[in-house]
Amino acid sequence: MKFAKFCALTLLAFSLNACSVYMAAHQPSQKNEALFKVGTSRDTLIAEFGVPVTSGMKNGKKYEIYRFTQGYSQGNKAARALVEGTADVFTLGVTEVISTPVEAINNGDLRVYEVTYDSNDCVDQVTILTPGTNTNAPQTNATPPNNQQAQPGVQK
Numbered sequence: 051m052k053f054a055k056f057c058a059l060t061l062l063a064f065s066l067n068a069c070s071v072y073m074a075a076h077q078p079s080q081k082n083e084a085l086f087k088v089g090t091s092r093d094t095l096i097a098e099f100g101v102p103v104t105s106g107m108k109n110g111k112k113y114e115i116y117r118f119t120q121g122y123s124q125g126n127k128a129a130r131a132l133v134e135g136t137a138d139v140f141t142l143g144v145t146e147v148i149s150t151p152v153e154a155i156n157n158g159d160l161r162v163y164e165v166t167y168d169s170n171d172c173v174d175q176v177t178i179l180t181p182g183t184n185t186n187a188p189q190t191n192a193t194p195p196n197n198q199q200a201q202p203g204v205q206k
Contacts, residue, residue: 068138070149074130078121078158086116086163092171102165111174112167119158 085098095116096102102114122130134153137145162179 068135068146070146070153071131071135071138073150073153073157074134075127077127077130077153077156078119080121080123080126081118081161083120083161086165086173086176088173088176090173092167092173095165095173108166112171114165114167115179116161116163116165118161120161121158 082098085094092114095114099116099118103117104115106113121127130153134145134149137149160180162181164177164179165173166175166177168174
């Protein structure tokens with residue numbers, strides 16, 4: 051009878067100690083931010099990032115703001131869960147004191163993009179609005195100037 055109680059308590063202790071493993075396996079998934087480029091269709095953005103948080107008209111063009119959490123790849127999530135689960139087994143759950151807060155902190159990064167569309171509902175301009183990001187330069191559909199080098203003996 052004492053052995054059965056011991057086994058039940060041990061099983062209960064192990065089942066309650068797997069918080070970080072669960073958290074690692076259920077982190078947000080990685081989104082394809084490369085889709086935020088000139089020429090991408092609006093439907094493609096909605097399929098990848100969901101419904102925009104804001105829509106409207108600005109300077110005669112449709113614009114939308116997308117806000118999402120950039121997560122982790124499936125391989126990254128599986129590796130983290132495996133490492134934390136193994137650590138739980140070898141330390142009898144003691145590592146949960148460290149790994150659970152680490153998983154709570156590392157739960158993806160907030161991303162915010164403003165997208166302007168052309169008349170065909172394709173991306174015309176992308177502006178990164180993510181707080182703390184210093185790359186706030188918009189991407190536009192303007193064609194770059196021709197970088198023609200002067201040829202010797204030819205005047206322009």
